[in-house]
Amino acid sequence: MSEATSPEIKIDNFDAWYGDFQALQRITATIAPNHVTALIGPSGCGKSTLLKWINRMNDLVPSARCSGTLQIGQLNALDRATDVVALRRRVGMVFQKPNPFPKSIYDNVAFGPRLHFQVNQAELDELVEWSLRKAALWDEVKDRLRKPALSLSGGQQQRLCIARAIAIGPEVLLMDEPCSALDPSSTAKVEDLIYELRANYTIVIVTHNMQQAARCSDTTMFFYQGQVVECGPTQQVFTRPQQRQTEDYVTGKYG
Amino acid sequence: MEPTPTPSVTPPLSLERLASRRLSDRIFYLLCLGIACSSVAILVLLLVAIGYQGASSLTPTFLSSSHDPENPDAAGMYPALVGSLILCLLCALVALPVGVGSAIFLEEFRPRGRALRWVHGFVQLNIANLAGVPSVVYGLLGLTVFVYMFQWFGKLEQNSISGLDLWGVERYYQFLALDERSAIFIPIENPAEPTFQFSESLAGLDGQLRPIQVQAWEPGQRRPLSAEALARTVRVGEIGGVVEIHRWYYFRLPFGPSLLAGSLTLALVILPIIVIASQEALRAVPNSLREAAAGMGATRWQMTQQVTLPAALPGILTGGILAMGRAIGEAAPIFVVLGGNIGKRTGPEHLLDSCVTMPILIFSWADHPVERYRQLAAAAIIVLVVLLLLMNATAIFIRGRR
Ligand SMILES: Nc1ncnc2c1ncn2[C@@H]1O[C@H](COP(=O)(O)OP(=O)(O)OP(=O)(O)O)[C@@H](O)[C@H]1O
Ligand SMILES: [Mg+2]
Numbered sequence: 001m002s003e004a005t006s007p008e009i010k011i012d013n014f015d016a017w018y019g020d021f022q023a024l025q026r027i028t029a030t031i032a033p034n035h036v037t038a039l040i041g042p043s044g045c046g047k048s049t050l051l052k053w054i055n056r057m058n059d060l061v062p063s064a065r066c067s068g069t070l071q072i073g074q075l076n077a078l079d080r081a082t083d084v085v086a087l088r089r090r091v092g093m094v095f096q097k098p099n100p101f102p103k104s105i106y107d108n109v110a111f112g113p114r115l116h117f118q119v120n121q122a123e124l125d126e127l128v129e130w131s132l133r134k135a136a137l138w139d140e141v142k143d144r145l146r147k148p149a150l151s152l153s154g155g156q157q158q159r160l161c162i163a164r165a166i167a168i169g170p171e172v173l174l175m176d177e178p179c180s181a182l183d184p185s186s187t188a189k190v191e192d193l194i195y196e197l198r199a200n201y202t203i204v205i206v207t208h209n210m211q212q213a214a215r216c217s218d219t220t221m222f223f224y225q226g227q228v229v230e231c232g233p234t235q236q237v238f239t240r241p242q243q244r245q246t247e248d249y250v251t252g253k254y255g
Numbered sequence: 256m257e258p259t260p261t262p263s264v265t266p267p268l269s270l271e272r273l274a275s276r277r278l279s280d281r282i283f284y285l286l287c288l289g290i291a292c293s294s295v296a297i298l299v300l301l302l303v304a305i306g307y308q309g310a311s312s313l314t315p316t317f318l319s320s321s322h323d324p325e326n327p328d329a330a331g332m333y334p335a336l337v338g339s340l341i342l343c344l345l346c347a348l349v350a351l352p353v354g355v356g357s358a359i360f361l362e363e364f365r366p367r368g369r370a371l372r373w374v375h376g377f378v379q380l381n382i383a384n385l386a387g388v389p390s391v392v393y394g395l396l397g398l399t400v401f402v403y404m405f406q407w408f409g410k411l412e413q414n415s416i417s418g419l420d421l422w423g424v425e426r427y428y429q430f431l432a433l434d435e436r437s438a439i440f441i442p443i444e445n446p447a448e449p450t451f452q453f454s455e456s457l458a459g460l461d462g463q464l465r466p467i468q469v470q471a472w473e474p475g476q477r478r479p480l481s482a483e484a485l486a487r488t489v490r491v492g493e494i495g496g497v498v499e500i501h502r503w504y505y506f507r508l509p510f511g512p513s514l515l516a517g518s519l520t521l522a523l524v525i526l527p528i529i530v531i532a533s534q535e536a537l538r539a540v541p542n543s544l545r546e547a548a549a550g551m552g553a554t555r556w557q558m559t560q561q562v563t564l565p566a567a568l569p570g571i572l573t574g575g576i577l578a579m580g581r582a583i584g585e586a587a588p589i590f591v592v593l594g595g596n597i598g599k600r601t602g603p604e605h606l607l608d609s610c611v612t613m614p615i616l617i618f619s620w621a622d623h624p625v626e627r628y629r630q631l632a633a634a635a636i637i638v639l640v641v642l643l644l645l646m647n648a649t650a651i652f653i654r655g656r657r
Contacts, residue, residue, distance in 0.1 A: 085552045102565075102566055
């Protein structure tokens with residue numbers, strides 16, 4: 001399964017609008033491969049918007065537009081000709097609220113492989129087990145794979161969603177506040193998982209939890225009102241921020 | 256942040272006002288209870304009255320025999336029961352795929368382009384309008400479109416063969432067998448001949464269209480003894496005329512006042528209901544599921560087929576069953592399309608066969624001058640209501656299971 005190195009994401013002079021409202025302005029950044037990059041910033045500053053453009057989820061929003069370049073490895077993600085289905089196969093997404101399908105645990109994980117690959121039952125079984133192990137959920141669910149996914153706890157559901165996302169072997173994982181609906185112990189499990197997964201993926205995580213960003217990210221990008229104010233190694237952003245706004249935000253003075 | 260100032264004066268608590276508010280609350284509660292009870296009471300009264308009138312007529316023979324214009328005690332509702340069920344099923348078979356398809360287009364495939372968006376809005380508006388059109392109007396529509404087909408295939412006249420037979424029709428000379436009851440069919444060799452004089456033993460078909468060797472019998476000879484032999488023997492010199500036999504797969508244009516025309520018309524009546532119910536069901540599917548599917552790289556169709564539609568299915572089926580209940584009870588459009596004839600002795604035998612339905616039967620019996628028929632109407636109403644209750648119970652069951 002994809003143990004190859006993951007791609008770099010290059011964002012250059014990127015603007016995004018919803019109708020007339022400009023949500024992102026002149027974003028230029030490079031997201032390093034095999035790193036966890038945390039996006040932080042006050043509510044409404046455009047973190048989710050950026051995330052949703054990386055895998056073109058904003059195609060579902062009729063009023064959303066953008067300009068600039070957004071390059072994933074060699075692939076121009078914003079090109080009209082780019083096949084979003086192929087793009088999303090390479091760029092997996094985990095959402096803020098756990099959103100398993102109302103199907104069995106097994107079918108949730110097998111959903112993506114069934115869409116994209118020609119696999120026989122044995123291969124599928126193996127893939128499901130691999131993904132669930134990777135998402136640190138296997139031991140908890142191995143005896144009830146045929147039970148409905150909605151019977152799991154919130155934390156388990158979120159890990160199931162991670163398993164579901166990695167089952168198609170993406171190269172990039174986008175996570176939009178993946179722990180905001182979870183209790184501390186589930187959060188710790190998901191954080192450990194994120195830290196481990198970066199060996200194989202380029203990970204971008206949005207979080208409102210400063211400790212979380214500090215704990216599990218390598219690079220931190222601070223957004224303010226649609227712009228990137230500061231971007232650097234997490235250690236530095238949290239201990240020696242270069243900008244006033246960043247300092248106010250990470251020390252909790254903001255707002 | 257500033258602390259909220261505490262008011263310097265607290266409003267005085269008037270106990271008197273409290274009492275009057277309690278009283279009005281009580282009165283309103285009783286009023287609502289009364290209204291709710293009275294509507295149920297009217298329904299119960301209706302059911303009791305119908306049950307009282309009809310229960311004694313509700314016998315197994317009533318369910319298995321057909322309308323008898325002379326003898327009400329031998330009359331039954333079998334053709335209407337079968338007719339209504341088949342009609343309703345056929346109608347659902349047409350309306351469900353079309354209705355669910357439209358709902359999927361309207362909800363899941365919202366177009367981006369300006370022109371298509373306009374079409375989308377136009378369709379949506381019209382579906383809402385169509386749901387409010389009286390069903391008799393659909394009857395007239397069905398009459399022009401399905402029964403007569405704008406007279407493109409010739410004028411349709413009562414009791415005459417016109418239009419365009421496509422398949423499933425065969426022409427034979429028809430004879431009466433010696434038993435004076437059974438029909439015998441002889442293949443036509445020369446289509447120009449309108450009649451045929453029977454002279455010798457031939458290959459033919461019996462009354463049930465099974466191939467037999469037809470025996471000839473000269474007057475004066477000894478007649479065959481067994482009933483079976485009598486049923487396959489024809490008197491020499493008998494003259495047969497041409498008849499049309501319609502196989503179960505018979506098909507023609509235009510549809511005429513037939514089962515098919517009736518079910519298509521009813522399908523139009525319930526189509527807007529199904530579309531609206533399916534749209535509601537699709538809208539109730541949380542967007543997070545669509546996002547999850549899209550995020551996995553599902554195409555719009557895969558998303559619909561594997562995630563949204565299964566999640567909406569209970570709601571769609573519930574709406575479908577309720578719409579079928581509406582269809583089975585509709586009288587007006589059926590009356591316009593199929594007419595009010597209740598004399599047919601069997602259920603419909605092919606798509607273009609005529610068809611009796613329960614509402615029409617009830618309608619004719621209910622204002623029959625003979626009292627006994629009016630009791631039969633009550634019995635038929637019981638059957639119809641039981642069917643409707645069964646359908647609604649199924650709908651509730653499906654919805655409850657989720
Ligand atoms: N579908 C939409 N239509 C119109 N405006 C939108 C839409 N989605 C987001 N916006 C606007 O874009 C801006 C950025 O939103 P975004 O969701 O990216 O914020 P965010 O940083 O993720 O905030 P939060 O931390 O609260 O999730 C906000 O001002 C929001 O109102
Ligand atoms: Mg957000």
